Amino acid sequence: MASYQNERVWIVGASSGIGAALAQELDSRGANLVLSARSVDKLEALQSELKGSHEISPLDITKEESIAVASISAFKSPVDRIVFLAAAYEPMWLKSSDLDTVQKIINTNLFGMVAFIKLIFPFLEEQGKGQIALCGSVAGYIGLPKGQPYSATKAATQSIAESLKLEVPSFIDVRLISPGFVKTPMTDKNDFTMPMVIEPKQAAVAILDGLKGKSFEIHFPKKFTFILKLLRLLPYWLSFKFIKRLL
Numbered sequence: 699m700a701s702y703q704n705e706r707v708w709i710v711g712a713s714s715g716i717g718a719a720l721a722q723e724l725d726s727r728g729a730n731l732v733l734s735a736r737s738v739d740k741l742e743a744l745q746s747e748l749k750g751s752h753e754i755s756p757l758d759i760t761k762e763e764s765i766a767v768a769s770i771s772a773f774k775s776p777v778d779r780i781v782f783l784a785a786a787y788e789p790m791w792l793k794s795s796d797l798d799t800v801q802k803i804i805n806t807n808l809f810g811m812v813a814f815i816k817l818i819f820p821f822l823e824e825q826g827k828g829q830i831a832l833c834g835s836v837a838g839y840i841g842l843p844k845g846q847p848y849s850a851t852k853a854a855t856q857s858i859a860e861s862l863k864l865e866v867p868s869f870i871d872v873r874l875i876s877p878g879f880v881k882t883p884m885t886d887k888n889d890f891t892m893p894m895v896i897e898p899k900q901a902a903v904a905i906l907d908g909l910k911g912k913s914f915e916i917h918f919p920k921k922f923t924f925i926l927k928l929l930r931l932l933p934y935w936l937s938f939k940f941i942k943r944l945l
């Protein structure tokens with residue numbers, strides 16, 4: 699089990715699901731946390747459950763001013779790792795999509811993520827070290843039914859993480875997290891049986907193993923992610939057939 703003793707880790711999207719589980723796991727491994735999201739009540743409830751003394755830095759990633767304020771607070775001491783998990787999702791068919799919801803998802807998952815990267819980067823460069831992990835999804839590997847525009851934003855996250863890895867100095871360690879299905883408030887909205895679904899704690903452990911590992915992409919559960927990676931290599935007529943059967 700990788701130790702995170704005395705590391706300062708900023709979790710963006712800590713108020714529920716994978717982020718909250720990650721906070722619990724990191725707390726048990728001795729890390730000092732900065733917990734961010736919009737729901738301060740949920741962050742406070744989480745903070746009170748944890749053993750260590752951790753900071754709360756409220757943040758709405760769709761608001762540049764909010765990112766700027768949270769960054770100053772997070773970087774008042776050197777930040778070893780940032781795990782960026784904040785995202786919005788609503789299942790919908792493209793043909794009957796609600797455009798306000800579409801805009802909210804794109805604004806959060808794409809604009810919010812890029813604004814966050816732009817605004818925190820000077821702090822990482824200034825401190826001359828640090829890791830940033832962006833959360834994509836296997837939903838970004840290939841278009842899935844009822845998953846847009848969320849899947850498109852997750853494909854974009856993968857692309858942005860790849861570009862970032864190539865753009866930034868090597869002292870900044872860029873990672874991509876690609877989860878399969880994890881049981882969280884986000885996926886509780888799904889009305890289908892999720893294949894190979896895992897618990898948030900399992901996702902948290904996989905992420906923490908991966909952040910200390912060497913691979914750029916941290917993907918899990920491996921059985922599921924390898925199947926989807928293989929599907930990507932097939933001709934479309936065959937991959938569409940398999941995906942319909944899988945879902």
Ligand SMILES: NC(=O)c1ccc[n+]([C@@H]2O[C@H](COP(=O)([O-])OP(=O)(O)OC[C@H]3O[C@@H](n4cnc5c(N)ncnc54)[C@H](OP(=O)(O)O)[C@@H]3O)[C@@H](O)[C@H]2O)c1
Nearest residue numbers: 711713715716735736737758759784785835879880882884
């Ligand atoms: N669950 C899965 O199966 C699955 C699979 C693949 C990838 N993922 C990815 O894993 C990450 C975590 O998802 P989850 O399943 O744990 O979902 P979740 O429980 O809904 O958590 C989403 C987090 O994002 C925060 N958030 C949303 N909008 C925000 C905003 N504008 N500013 C700041 N924080 C915001 C939420 O907090 P507030 O509402 O309090 O702001 C919450 O803490 C996401 O990036 C998701 O796309 C999940």
